Amino acid sequence: MTLPRFVLRTLAVAAPAVAGVVMLAAPSSAQAPTSEVLPGYWEYTTNAVGIRSTEQKCVRPSEINRFFGGLSTRRWRCVYPTREVGNGNARFEGTCTDPRGRRVNVRLRGPYQAESFRFSGGAQLARGTPYLPASITAHRLSAVCPANAEYF
Numbered sequence: 001m002t003l004p005r006f007v008l009r010t011l012a013v014a015a016p017a018v019a020g021v022v023m024l025a026a027p028s029s030a031q032a033p034t035s036e037v038l039p040g041y042w043e044y045t046t047n048a049v050g051i052r053s054t055e056q057k058c059v060r061p062s063e064i065n066r067f068f069g070g071l072s073t074r075r076w077r078c079v080y081p082t083r084e085v086g087n088g089n090a091r092f093e094g095t096c097t098d099p100r101g102r103r104v105n106v107r108l109r110g111p112y113q114a115e116s117f118r119f120s121g122g123a124q125l126a127r128g129t130p131y132l133p134a135s136i137t138a139h140r141l142s143a144v145c146p147a148n149a150e151y152f
Contacts, residue, residue, distance in 0.1 A: 036085070037068040038114050041145040042152075044138035057152040058145035067152050068117070078106060088112060090119065107131060115140040 039061045045054040059067045068085075080094035091109040108121035116139040122131030145151075 036114060037064055037112060037117070038140060038143070039064045040115075040143045041141045041149060042067070042138055043141050044136055047135045056141065056149070058149035059152045063152050068112070080106075085112075090117070092119070096123075105131075108134070108136070 039059045041056065041058050043054060043056045045052065047053075057067075077098075078094055078096040080092045082091065082093035084091045088111055089109070090112055093107050094105075096104045096106055105124040105127075106121070107123075108119040110117065110119040110121075112118075116137075118135070118137045120133075120135040122134050124131045
């Protein structure tokens with residue numbers, strides 16, 4: 001069975017968009033409290049449009065605001081005008097843009113602790129369309145990064 005062209009095109013845009021969105025990007029000018037989420041060796045899993053991906057990264061103290069306030073990818077740059085962080089809960093709303101200028105609206109929220117967080121929400125690929133489910137779970141593997149670790 002072949003899928004209609006619109007469905008294929010939507011999936012081609014949706015898969016990387018939602019994965020990128022879930023992984024988020026550069027935070028807005030508001031700063032997440034650095035003392036609430038610790039630097040170290042982290043593992044995070046993204047799940048969007050049926051695509052699940054797990055990565056490990058070393059996060060330096062100087063990078064913790066960017067990491068917690070919005071994971072970045074090489075492909076997506078995000079801005080979050082709505083960014084509420086405190087009392088163990090976070091909420092982010094904004095837009096992500098890829099190098100081709102494609103924009104995706106993003107909504108994520110969820111609980112966090114010093115060594116873990118879990119955000120769920122979605123990404124809207126086109127204005128007026130429903131948000132597609134997306135999530136990210138992360139936990140710190142250790143305070144010290146292995147010698148061969150990839151840095152955030």
